[in-house]
Amino acid sequence: MSSNADYDDAPVDVLGIGFGPSNLALAIALQEQGLLGSAAGGGGRLRFMERQNQFGWHQGMLLDGARMQISFLKDLATMRSPSSPYTFLHYLQDRGRLVDFINGKTFFPSRIEFHDYLEWAAARFSRVVEYGSEVIGIEPVYTGDVVQEVDVVVQRADGIRRHRARNIVFAAGLQPWIPEGITLSDRIWHSSELLHRLREINVAGIRKALVIGAGQSAAEVTSHLHQVCPNAQVHSVFARFGYSVADDSPFANRIFDPEAVDVHFRAAPDIRQMLRRYHDGTNYSVVDLDLISDLFERSYQEKVVHDQRLHFHNLSRVTRCVQTPAGADVTVHDLVEGHVESMTCDLVVFATGYRPVDPRCFLGPLLEHCQLDAGGRVALARDYRVLTSPRIRSRIFVQGATEDSHGLSSGLLSNVAVRAGEIAESLAEALREQGEPLTAAAR
Numbered sequence: 001m002s003s004n005a006d007y008d009d010a011p012v013d014v015l016g017i018g019f020g021p022s023n024l025a026l027a028i029a030l031q032e033q034g035l036l037g038s039a040a041g042g043g044g045r046l047r048f049m050e051r052q053n054q055f056g057w058h059q060g061m062l063l064d065g066a067r068m069q070i071s072f073l074k075d076l077a078t079m080r081s082p083s084s085p086y087t088f089l090h091y092l093q094d095r096g097r098l099v100d101f102i103n104g105k106t107f108f109p110s111r112i113e114f115h116d117y118l119e120w121a122a123a124r125f126s127r128v129v130e131y132g133s134e135v136i137g138i139e140p141v142y143t144g145d146v147v148q149e150v151d152v153v154v155q156r157a158d159g160i161r162r163h164r165a166r167n168i169v170f171a172a173g174l175q176p177w178i179p180e181g182i183t184l185s186d187r188i189w190h191s192s193e194l195l196h197r198l199r200e201i202n203v204a205g206i207r208k209a210l211v212i213g214a215g216q217s218a219a220e221v222t223s224h225l226h227q228v229c230p231n232a233q234v235h236s237v238f239a240r241f242g243y244s245v246a247d248d249s250p251f252a253n254r255i256f257d258p259e260a261v262d263v264h265f266r267a268a269p270d271i272r273q274m275l276r277r278y279h280d281g282t283n284y285s286v287v288d289l290d291l292i293s294d295l296f297e298r299s300y301q302e303k304v305v306h307d308q309r310l311h312f313h314n315l316s317r318v319t320r321c322v323q324t325p326a327g328a329d330v331t332v333h334d335l336v337e338g339h340v341e342s343m344t345c346d347l348v349v350f351a352t353g354y355r356p357v358d359p360r361c362f363l364g365p366l367l368e369h370c371q372l373d374a375g376g377r378v379a380l381a382r383d384y385r386v387l388t389s390p391r392i393r394s395r396i397f398v399q400g401a402t403e404d405s406h407g408l409s410s411g412l413l414s415n416v417a418v419r420a421g422e423i424a425e426s427l428a429e430a431l432r433e434q435g436e437p438l439t440a441a442a443r
């Protein structure tokens, strides 16, 4: 084990990995439930490690005009505690826009505004967040043959640091997914980096751009490139017949309710899969109707004036995409006719989605003490705690990567407020079991 000189600060009772909306909601719940009274005041008992240098929520896709796909009432706190000072309505009041927002008569603020809200809330916890700190592993600390604390190994610009903690809340979010065999480059991007990358190039020089995917991000990227690259032919390639509409109708939407988590958790594995199949259309590979209509209308008007810049290659797949000095060579395969088309593109964007970051990658030697489910994932209790052998006294919680056990809301904002409250309660129980708070002297 390393020497104390490697350690940053006193040990903490709770260490959060990642500081996106999930752990931000947890910080709020912990503070509001009085579990960690000094949370926002910089107390030594709660700490979050965040890889980014400052708070940021999917900033590469903060496109002008993009709106939230969820009611503003599903913010960081309202569903658990409508009178919380961290609700979206409190934010609006603080920013002096409450009346204007009400007059706008929408449940769906722009993503840019929601990002501002999240940043506003995050700023209130900045003293317990260490930005620019990427967690690269967790190691058990043995007292005899039990583990009461763990060491969280963190990569920072100035080197490796260790933080000792009693309990961990893992909320590392999503990571971009691209098909096997594709290598990203300065002209082959994943949609998550769109805005950062566009700032680096001369958009007027783009003559041909190609977007892969049929989900919300793919449709948004297609629309955005069509708007900001005035001289570009914009090609959208997807295997579906057409974009499918996101189902946000009231009965289907109940799949995201807090109660749906209980139902999903109790359900047998085949019923869970059935639920996922039935309600995929609420979230996966689907697009808001307004955006579909807008893209169709733009394409139709281009036909009217014989100046087509938008092109949709449905029932098609990209089977090859390689970097060239000027951009990328792409092969598009027509799945029905069998045609193969080669395209030379200035720009290719893979809007092929995300996968949750798998907590197993961080657990290292702790993994052998964790129960696994039939799919080999870490098994979780209803309170999002990793089920471990009794030798592990530290509690490890997972937010986000829990769709299999806790249902479709896992990777979304729908349930962050309520879930944070549930984890905060479980942490309170853990702290009671674990006895006095840790102090530097106790280490």
Ligand SMILES: Cc1cc2nc3c(=O)[nH]c(=O)nc-3n(C[C@H](O)[C@H](O)[C@H](O)COP(=O)(O)OP(=O)(O)OC[C@H]3O[C@@H](n4cnc5c(N)ncnc54)[C@H](O)[C@@H]3O)c2cc1C
Residues within 6 Å of the ligand: 017, 018, 019, 020, 021, 022, 023, 049, 050, 051, 052, 056, 057, 058, 061, 067, 068, 069, 070, 133, 134, 135, 136, 171, 172, 173, 174, 217, 354, 357, 399, 400, 411, 412, 413, 414
């Ligand atoms: C473009 C886009 C738009 C979306 N819009 C909506 C929407 O409108 N409604 C909705 O419900 N959901 C939406 N989502 C889903 C999204 O998952 C949630 O909005 C939300 O981001 C989940 O919060 P999180 O904190 O779990 O994960 P994230 O927001 O991904 O946050 C995880 C954080 O952990 C950090 N991190 C990762 N690994 C490490 C590490 N090793 N060490 C330290 N820090 C680390 C990351 O930098 C990040 O800040 C959207 C997703 C995308 C990609």
